[in-house]
Amino acid sequence: MYHFIKLVTRPFIFLLLLIKAIIGYIILCLQKKVRKVTKKLVDPLNFEHALEQLEAIVKNMEGGQLSLEESLLQFEQGTKLSKACLEVLQNAEQKVQILIDNGTTKETTNFLLDSES
Secondary structure, X not given: OHHHHHHHHHHHHHHHXXXXXXXXXXXXXXXXXXXXHHHHHOOHHHHHHHHHHHHHHHHHHHHOOOOHHHHHHHHHHHHHHHHHHXXXXXXXXXXXXXXXXXXXXXXXXXXXXHHHO
C-alpha cells in the first residue's frame, strides 16, 4: 500500500513544484514590467517635470472642483508619480553614497560633510 501511495503522490508533488516554478516566473516577469513602467513614468532627466505634474495634481485636488471619480484618478496618478520620484531620489542617494565611500579623496569628503552642516 505504501508503494502505491508513493507512486501516486510523486506526480502530484512534481506538478505542484512545476506550478510553483511557473508562478514564480510570472511574478518575476510582472516585477520587471512594473520596473519598466516606473522607469518610463519618471526618468532622472524628467524628474523636475514629474515634480511639476505632482504639484499641479495637488493644486487641482485642493481646489475642490473635481468630481469623486476625477479625484481618484488624480490621486492614483499622483501616487504613481510620487513613488517614481522617490525611487529616483533613492537611486541618486545611493550613487552619491557610493561616490563618497569609494571614489572620493579625504578633501572631497570633508567638503561634502561641511556642506551638510
